[in-house]
Amino acid sequence: MVETQYRFxxxxxxxxxxxxxxxxxxxxxxxxxxxEPGDDARELLPFLDRLRLVEVNFPSFGDGRxxxxxxxxxxxxxxxxxxxxxxVFVDQLSHLRRCGFDSFAPNAPLDxxxxxxxxxxxxxxxxxxxxxxPAIWSKRHG
Amino acid sequence: MYKYDSYDQEMVDVRVEEFRDQTRRRLDGTLAxxxxxxLRLQNGLYLQLHAYMLRVAVPYGTLxxxxxxxxxxxxxxxxxxxxxxxxxxxxxxxxxxLEEAPDILAxxxxxxxxxxxxxxNCIRNISSDQYAGAAADELIDPRPYAELLRQxxxxxxxxxxxxxxxxxxxxxSKTDRAAMRLHDIGIEIVKNDAGEIGCAFxxxxxxxxxxxxxxxxxxxxxxxxxxxxxxxxxxxYNRYGRRDNKYKARIKILVHEMGKDEYTRQVxxxxxxxxxxxxxxxxxELERIIPHFADPAFDAxxxxxxxxxxxxxxxxxxxxxxxxxxxxxxxxxxxxxPVGGIPGDASADQIRLMxxxxxxxxxxxxxxxxxxxxxxxxxxxxDLYTVWQKLDAAGLSTANLDTIGDIIACPGLDYCSLxxxxxxxxxxxxxxxxxxxxxxxxxxELKLKISGCINACGHHHAGHIxxxxxxxxxxxxxxxxxxxxxxxxxxxxxxTGPGFSEDGVVDAVEKATNLYLAQRQEGERFLxxxxxxxxxxxxxxxxx
Numbered sequence: 076m077v078e079t080q081y082r083f084x085x086x087x088x089x090x091x092x093x094x095x096x097x098x099x100x101x102x103x104x105x106x107x108x109x110x111e112p113g114d115d116a117r118e119l120l121p122f123l124d125r126l127r128l129v130e131v132n133f134p135s136f137g138d139g140r141x142x143x144x145x146x147x148x149x150x151x152x153x154x155x156x157x158x159x160x161x162x163v164f165v166d167q168l169s170h171l172r173r174c175g176f177d178s179f180a181p182n183a184p185l186d187x188x189x190x191x192x193x194x195x196x197x198x199x200x201x202x203x204x205x206x207x208x209p210a211i212w213s214k215r216h217g
Numbered sequence: 218m219y220k221y222d223s224y225d226q227e228m229v230d231v232r233v234e235e236f237r238d239q240t241r242r243r244l245d246g247t248l249a250x251x252x253x254x255x256l257r258l259q260n261g262l263y264l265q266l267h268a269y270m271l272r273v274a275v276p277y278g279t280l281x282x283x284x285x286x287x288x289x290x291x292x293x294x295x296x297x298x299x300x301x302x303x304x305x306x307x308x309x310x311x312x313x314x315l316e317e318a319p320d321i322l323a324x325x326x327x328x329x330x331x332x333x334x335x336x337x338n339c340i341r342n343i344s345s346d347q348y349a350g351a352a353a354d355e356l357i358d359p360r361p362y363a364e365l366l367r368q369x370x371x372x373x374x375x376x377x378x379x380x381x382x383x384x385x386x387x388x389x390s391k392t393d394r395a396a397m398r399l400h401d402i403g404i405e406i407v408k409n410d411a412g413e414i415g416c417a418f419x420x421x422x423x424x425x426x427x428x429x430x431x432x433x434x435x436x437x438x439x440x441x442x443x444x445x446x447x448x449x450x451x452x453x454y455n456r457y458g459r460r461d462n463k464y465k466a467r468i469k470i471l472v473h474e475m476g477k478d479e480y481t482r483q484v485x486x487x488x489x490x491x492x493x494x495x496x497x498x499x500x501x502e503l504e505r506i507i508p509h510f511a512d513p514a515f516d517a518x519x520x521x522x523x524x525x526x527x528x529x530x531x532x533x534x535x536x537x538x539x540x541x542x543x544x545x546x547x548x549x550x551x552x553x554x555p556v557g558g559i560p561g562d563a564s565a566d567q568i569r570l571m572x573x574x575x576x577x578x579x580x581x582x583x584x585x586x587x588x589x590x591x592x593x594x595x596x597x598x599x600d601l602y603t604v605w606q607k608l609d610a611a612g613l614s615t616a617n618l619d620t621i622g623d624i625i626a627c628p629g630l631d632y633c634s635l636x637x638x639x640x641x642x643x644x645x646x647x648x649x650x651x652x653x654x655x656x657x658x659x660x661x662e663l664k665l666k667i668s669g670c671i672n673a674c675g676h677h678h679a680g681h682i683x684x685x686x687x688x689x690x691x692x693x694x695x696x697x698x699x700x701x702x703x704x705x706x707x708x709x710x711x712x713t714g715p716g717f718s719e720d721g722v723v724d725a726v727e728k729a730t731n732l733y734l735a736q737r738q739e740g741e742r743f744l745x746x747x748x749x750x751x752x753x754x755x756x757x758x759x760x761x
Contacts, residue, residue: 115456136252137338139378143455146375150494164252166239170374186247189238196235199224201368203496204375211224211368212498215505 149175261332277345278306289568380458421472513580519545561589629669636669638686
């Protein structure tokens with residue numbers, strides 16, 4: 076079990092083991108799910124009301140499918156924990172945050188100072204991604 | 218020209234600090250090369266055969282004189298006194314030290330430049346028509362839309378780790394000068410029957426080992442939905458694009474395998490959803506950007522006459538200038554293809570000279586073309602002779618634009634770690650063979666393009682004559698193709714037959730042009746004759 080190194084939530088962490096996307100629909104008592112690369116996050120949309128933890132597995136630094144999965148869930152109104160697990164490195168942190176991830180369980184622990192810098196890297200952002208940060212264009216035009 | 222505001226400046230400044238930090242972690246060993254690689258690539262830094270190569274972005278190919286001067290100064294300060302202009306309107310330096318790369322980015326940031334996303338599996342620099350804002354035939358200036366896309370695509374958190382690189386071009390002229398349909402997304406700004414401006418989206422074009430011409434997937438996306446539609450196109454690609462095989466990972470393969478109709482259906486579905494998400498900048502943002510690209514203060518009283526009594530000057534005017542939308546002005550192109558030179562290379566002194574000429578004679582503006590040349594977009598006819606004399610004195614007056622001497626070539630095996638064969642010596646030998654000016658003029662427009670491997674950075678698929686270098690049992694071998702085009706009549710070349718040695722391919726090109734001269738009808742370019750008579754007679758002439 077990989078440790079969650081960063082968590083930006085105040086609620087109690089969910090301790091249930093995550094089930095696969097395939098089986099989540101049938102396991103009506105499950106509250107946590109793990110999205111593997113290639114899974115379609117849209118299959119979870121009918122079950123958002125009982126979903127409390129979504130883990131998204133990043134198999135490698137360069138596999139960016141998880142970013143889209145995260146945004147899709149947030150856009151659909153999912154408010155539970157969204158955890159990036161696997162090949163999670165310092166230089167992805169701010170982008171993962173922007174896509175809606177609010178907890179991080181990297182395979183190898185991140186250097187605290189480097190991670191701190193990375194989370195706070197960008198004072199402004201060019202895009203609206205649903206993370207609540209105003210895009211630069213919105214600041215320009217009030 | 219677009220001027221940064223404090224937000225834009227902050228973004229490039231933060232990027233410099235981020236990259237400085239990443240480089241520090243790489244050099245102290247905290248960051249493994251495996252994970253540093255995608256990060257340095259997103260800053261345009263490649264590890265080549267001999268050194269690092271840095272590719273600097275020139276958004277939509279537009280530069281101010283101060284920016285151009287900085288490019289010359291960087292060539293002197295950090296490289297070996299020259300730079301190489303690329304087929305995506307950028308510039309690259311081939312002899313860079315990793316530890317100096319952050320300082321180069323810092324220098325670039327002082328003139329509102331950067332190397333953001335000039336490589337890597339992300340949205341690359343947005344390219345456009347090199348004559349934008351000056352051409353007589355454009356609907357409107359496409360660059361404000363390219364700038365809007367530049368900001369949207371810079372550090373887009375969802376699309377920094379796509380299956381493969383992603384290139385977007387924006388044009389607003391039926392005469393396509395940007396090879397728009399050979400891009401992952403090609404956007405043509407169009408006017409509909411109601412007189413409204415919008416965007417036609419072509420998706421899934423590209424060169425590489427499987428060249429494809431992008432199909433039209435939406436003929437009219439309203440301007441206030443441009444970003445949302447682009448985001449939908451990218452999201453469907455990020456979801457389904459192949460990651461198991463990098464040679465099948467470009468969006469062209471997805472659109473081809475999924476089918477244009479199914480891809481389009483999914484994009485439209487995603488688009489309908491994203492329209493509810495409030496991700497589109499307001500029209501006010503476009504209205505803020507557009508005045509940055511307003512016409513310069515053209516002199517309405519300037520003379521429309523041009524004294525062509527100097528025959529060398531006349532030759533250059535005939536070959537290297539085109540009509541401007543304003544009376545008394547021309548668009549002048551500086552060919553970076555002198556005989557014996559390396560296509561697209563310019564020395565630091567030449568770069569600075571072009572900067573000075575742009576400041577004094579072209580309203581402070583230059584353009585980089587995808588054919589690896591430099592454009593002065595707004596030159597008074599009254600100043601043109603002076604400009605030409607100064608170029609001539611610097612070895613920059615080669616009068617061969619769009620002729621067989623104006624060759625596009627990738628760096629090839631002389632620099633590139635991906636290449637199978639050298640490109641530059643082949644380009645040099647062809648230029649040498651055809652160097653007689655009357656010969657260039659007789660043959661007329663002939664776009665010859667050379668790639669040193671199947672990745673096709675030299676655009677050989679789109680050459681009227683294309684040459685592809687391959688490795689055959691350890692020996693460089695060159696395949697010849699005919700009939701490609703990148704213009705409004707985009708087509709892909711067809712291979713003539715068995716390949717050639719380096720000298721053999723030069724002979725084959727000569728045989729092909731001889732046949733064209735013998736067969737052409739009044740007013741036909743090489744491409745037109747080829748399209749009329751077909752491959753068979755060329756094959757006969759080349760191999761017979």
